[in-house]
Amino acid sequence: MSAMGRPLLVALHDGTPLPHPERVEALADVRHVGEDGLAGALPGADVLLVGGAGFTGIVRAWPADPALAPRWVHVAATGVEHVLFDALVRDSGLTLTNSRGIYDEAIAEYVLGLILALAKDLPGTLAHQRRREWRWRESERIGGRAVLVAGTGPIGRAIARQLRAAGLRVSGAGRTGRSGDPDFGTVYGGGELLAALGEADYIVLAAPLTPQTRGMIDERALRAMKPTARLVNVGRGGLVVQDALVDALRRGRLAGAALDVFEEEPLPDDSPLWDLPGVIVSPHMAGDVHGWRAAQAELFLDNLRRYLAGRPLRNVVDKERGYVSGRAGGP
Incomplete structure (x- = not known):
């Protein structure tokens, strides 16, 4: 948490952040990074927003000290296999969500x-x-x-x-x-x-x-x-x-x-x-229709507001199964 009491959010993306990033920045202190800057930005962050399924270096950037790891990781995709490494899965205090329902x-x-x-x-x-x-x-x-x-x-x-x-x-x-x-x-x-x-x-x-x-x-x-x-x-x-x-x-x-x-x-x-x-x-585009990025942003913003209010998050992933199950889906 930042000195102003706002959550510190690391947004990992390939140069294309979610639409209207100012809406996220109104609610949290945001560090925009690519994979090469993730290791330096991640320690002490409250939230990690992973902007898709194409990132492979998250495990190498993950803090060795669990106390410095984020408490919530959101993946802007349906598949989450690229973040299911041991340290994240074993961290019982960490919540993982995805973008189920968008595609x-x-x-x-x-x-x-x-x-x-x-x-x-x-x-x-x-x-x-x-x-x-x-x-x-x-x-x-x-x-x-x-x-x-x-x-x-x-x-x-x-x-x-x-x-x-x-x-x-x-x-x-x-x-x-x-x-x-x-x-x-x-x-x-x-x-x-x-x-x-x-x-x-x-x-x-x-x-x-x-x-x-x-x-x-x-x-x-x-x-x-x-x-x-x-x-x-x-x-x-x-x-x-x-x-x-x-x-x-x-x-x-x-x-x-x-x-x-x-x-x-x-x-x-x-x-x-x-x-x-x-x-x-075809180049991994089956779900990418006009407006999908805006829908991603709305889902994440809703969950960010829930996180700030201490309410249950949507699309909570069962980390052992690797997907949102009935008992881990949230409201």
């Missing part, structure tokens, strides 16, 4: 667009157009096709509702199997994943990256899929063993993929995914 509907629309693009071969149409080729061909219907959505949180649920409205048959994959789910109908538990993959025409990954989900789509999972199936990943690149996916696509054991996230971002120029047929590559 749900935008990502759901993006997934529907990707599935339509794959079914209608829109990449092929655009390629023929660039070459001025008039090449007639047939495309596929999406109505009645089976979709398995891996990840049953708010983003996965928004995807399920969007795809169901478009006429696809939707089921889910999560930690615990169940029937009668309002959005998914049937949710398959972890032990049922391989069988569920074999029934799906489209597999959509929208799960958080945790020790349990890392590499969930490996060679064994890919072999369980139908050769006519397509994979859509809007979750995290680490959910997929990328080399195994490339091999499956090259061998024709999978019909295609639409990938918005990757093990390494930006995707290296020499990655075979750029040129493989039936693959759509």
